[in-house]
Each structure stands twice: as structure tokens, then as C-alpha cells.
Amino acid sequence: MKTCLNLKTVKKVSIACIAALSFASCSNNDNEVELDLATKILFTSNNEDGNVNTFNVGDINSVTRATLNTSVTAADGIYYDSDDDLVVQASRSTFGLEGYTGISLDAPLVSVNVTASVVGTTDMSSPREVAVSNDFYVVADNADVDGNADTPDGRLFVYVKEGNRFNLRNTITTNIKLWGIIFVGNDLYAVADATNKLAVYNNFLSNTSTTTLEASKTIVAEGIVRTHGLTYDAMTDTMILTDIGAASNGQDDGGFHVISNFSSKFRNTANGATLAVSEQTRVSGSNTMMGNPVDVAFDGETGTVFIAEAGNNGGRILAFNNINSGGNLTPVYNASLAKASAVYLHKE
Ligand SMILES: [Ca+2]
Ligand SMILES: [Ca+2]
Ligand SMILES: [Ca+2]
Incomplete structure (x- = not known):
């Protein structure tokens, strides 16, 4: 055929x-x-060389890898727009968003040098995760805002992609520390970094001015020490939060929590209240190779969790299957990626 x-x-x-x-x-x-x-590509960023490494994970037993070599030297949050054949990451050496065009999935990806042709102003101090809704690109910046490291705060930079520019629309200052963010419909979920809390900003993009904003609701995820990355799969109504444990232990104290039936569990947990660990499934332990799992992606179709692990062995991309009962699972896939910082799964 x-x-x-x-x-x-x-x-x-x-x-x-x-x-x-x-x-x-x-x-x-x-x-x-x-x-x-089925085309399933995991896009990744890292703080070692700033290149974009892609993993074709359509068959987890036969993963192929290609590298988009960039001119930035460190990067975080990553996204792929298949309509525009566009890969976007948050540069931590230029402190702006960078978009690489012409990245088509019609043929297998191969390693190439890329130049950022969709760029914007370099407003940020410490960009981390990127969350996208239509042409809005929101970047979480975890730099201290008020000059006092003891008071939690952060900024959400709201960019609009217009032509080949990322134009800054407004900036939202939060009273939580930021790292992982993701849109679920119009609502922006954010981890409260350095805690075990999950916050949501309802109708986030309706805040069009530069201002400070309180979370609409915050809950505690029992059993987590310090959450960092998050992802949500609408098909299976699953939220996943990573737990880096102590940042100083980059080898074996990390994990992730799977929250199935997330919508009702979040709705039924009052503002400030705790979601019991018995309502979540925890994966952690010496077999998992997780020390500082900083970001996560999920394929609800196959039940596969992908992790950007920043610490273990210098950094890895990990995948886990058969997560339903949790525990000390051995990754079904494991590749070295120094100082891995972010993952984004694209399926078509
Ligand atoms: Ca502060
Ligand atoms: Ca750790
Ligand atoms: Ca991510």
C-alpha cells in the first residue's frame, strides 16, 4: 500500500x-x-543549550528524536501551532518569546538549524511556562516582583501573536509564586510555586489592563511537597501536578499526582480547602528517576505521562504507562536531556 x-x-x-x-x-x-x-510529537525545551528537542512518541517503543538548533542558550515553556507550522519557546537568554516557522509535520522531523522569525519585545526577567489560547501567549515569570523574596509574587505576561510579532498586551501581577500554567477553556490554572497549592484565574484573558489579580480560587493538593508543573487533558478530565520535593534533591524525591474526574473534584473543594491525597494517584520512588520533575504532558488516549526531569542524571525526558494504581513505576521511556525544562505534546 x-x-x-x-x-x-x-x-x-x-x-x-x-x-x-x-x-x-x-x-x-x-x-x-x-x-x-498517529502523529504524536513531544516538543521539549531545556536550560542547557536552548535547543528544541522533538521526540516522535507515536510508538513509545520506537521513539525517534530530532533537534531544532537555536541561537538561544536556555529556554523554558514550549508550544507547537500546527496551523502555522510554528514552534514557540520562552527564551531565558533573550527574555522574550521566540517562534520558529516552517516546522511541518507532513514529513518526519529532522535535525536542522532554526532562526527565530516570530519574535516580540524582551520584557521578561525569568520566563517559565507558556500557556496558549488562540493567539494569546501567556508566560509565567517567576522573578520576585516587589524586591522582597519572602513575599510570594510573580507576573503573567500576556502576548498577542499578530503576524510575525508577539505584542505585549498587558501584565498581571500575582500574589503567588509562579511556574506551571495551563488554560482549561477560559480559565488559567497555575501552580503556587514553593507550595502544594493549585490556583485558578477564571476568564483570565478578560483582564485586559496591567494590574494585580487575586486567584479566583486556590486549593491544597494533599501529599505534594512542592508542585511545579501541571497539565490537563480534557478528553479524560484529568489534571496532573508534578511534585519536585526538595529542590536540593535532584535525584529521587520527586513524583507526580494524577487527579481523575478533576472538574468535579476541584468544584467540590472549597476555596482554601484541601483535596485529600486519597482522591489522587501518586507516582514516585527510586525506580521513577524523578528528582525535580518540572513539567508534564499527558496523552489521555494511551494514558501516557511525559515528564521533563531537570535533575536526575543531569536531566531526562521520561514517559510512564499503566499509571492507574500509581506507586514506584519504572519509566517506559527514558532519554537524557540536560536541564530539561518543559514538555508539550502535539497530536494529530
Ligand atoms: Ca516578593
Ligand atoms: Ca527534588
Ligand atoms: Ca508544558
Whole structure:
């Protein structure tokens, strides 16, 4: 079957077959081929060399890797926009967003040198995670705001992508320390760094001026020492929070918590109240290779958790399957990535 060489064609053919219920021309084998060839790319950033490493994780037992070599030397939060063939990361050497165009998934990714052609003003001090809603790119900056490291605070920089520019619309100052952020619909969830708390800012983008903003609601995730990264999968209503434990232990005190049926659990936990650890599933222990898991992505379809591990062995990308009962799991995939800082999973 020659069209197997073109992944998108195969998918379209299979979908058309299913729609027509044409079993004669669409065997079960074709459907299996479609699933096996699903495009799933994990985009990653790091603070070692600032390059974007991509991992084709469509088959977790046969992962292929390619590197987009950038001119920045350290980076965090990462995102991929398939409509624009655009990879975006938050540069920690220029302190602005950088977008690399022409990154198409129509053919397997190969290692290339890239130049940022979508850029913006370099407003930030310590950019971390990036959260995207349509053309709005929000960056969490964890630098101290008020000159007193003992008072928790941070800033959310709200950029709008217009043409090949990231234009700063406004800046929101928070009274929590920031790191991981993610949109769930119109609401922006944020970890309260250095704590075990999860905050939400409802209708976040409706705050159009530069101002300070209190979280709409904050809950405590029992069992976590210090959360850092988070991700949400709408298909399975699953929230995942990482736990870096002590930052000083980069080897074996980290983990992550899976919160299934997240919407109702969050709704039913009052502002300031605690979500019991018995309502969460914890993965941690010596087999997990997690010391400082700083970011997380989740494929709800396969139940696979991807982790950016900043500390263990200098930094790794990890994947875990069969997470339902938690515990001291051995990663199903493990690759070195020095000072790994962020992961973003793109599926099509
Ligand atoms: Ca402060
Ligand atoms: Ca740790
Ligand atoms: Ca991320």
C-alpha cells in the first residue's frame, strides 16, 4: 500500500472507510495501521543549550528524536501551532518569546538549524511556562516582583501573536509564586510555586489592563511537597501536578499526582480547602528517576505521562504507562536531556 508512506493520506483513507462502513475496502488491519501511525510529537525545551528537542512518541517503543538548533542558550515553556507550522519557546537568554516557522509535520522531523522569525519585545526577567489560547501567549515569570523574596509574587505576561510579532498586551501581577500554567477553556490554572497549592484565574484573558489579580480560587493538593508543573487533558478530565520535593534533591524525591474526574473534584473543594491525597494517584520512588520533575504532558488516549526531569542524571525526558494504581513505576521511556525544562505534546 503505497499511500502508507504518506501518514496523513493513510489517516484520511481510514476515516473515509469507517464513515462508509466499507469493510471490503477497509480491513481491521488498516485501522491498526492508522493507530500505529498517529502523529504524536513531544516538543521539549531545556536550560542547557536552548535547543528544541522533538521526540516522535507515536510508538513509545520506537521513539525517534530530532533537534531544532537555536541561537538561544536556555529556554523554558514550549508550544507547537500546527496551523502555522510554528514552534514557540520562552527564551531565558533573550527574555522574550521566540517562534520558529516552517516546522511541518507532513514529513518526519529532522535535525536542522532554526532562526527565530516570530519574535516580540524582551520584557521578561525569568520566563517559565507558556500557556496558549488562540493567539494569546501567556508566560509565567517567576522573578520576585516587589524586591522582597519572602513575599510570594510573580507576573503573567500576556502576548498577542499578530503576524510575525508577539505584542505585549498587558501584565498581571500575582500574589503567588509562579511556574506551571495551563488554560482549561477560559480559565488559567497555575501552580503556587514553593507550595502544594493549585490556583485558578477564571476568564483570565478578560483582564485586559496591567494590574494585580487575586486567584479566583486556590486549593491544597494533599501529599505534594512542592508542585511545579501541571497539565490537563480534557478528553479524560484529568489534571496532573508534578511534585519536585526538595529542590536540593535532584535525584529521587520527586513524583507526580494524577487527579481523575478533576472538574468535579476541584468544584467540590472549597476555596482554601484541601483535596485529600486519597482522591489522587501518586507516582514516585527510586525506580521513577524523578528528582525535580518540572513539567508534564499527558496523552489521555494511551494514558501516557511525559515528564521533563531537570535533575536526575543531569536531566531526562521520561514517559510512564499503566499509571492507574500509581506507586514506584519504572519509566517506559527514558532519554537524557540536560536541564530539561518543559514538555508539550502535539497530536494529530
Ligand atoms: Ca516578593
Ligand atoms: Ca527534588
Ligand atoms: Ca508544558
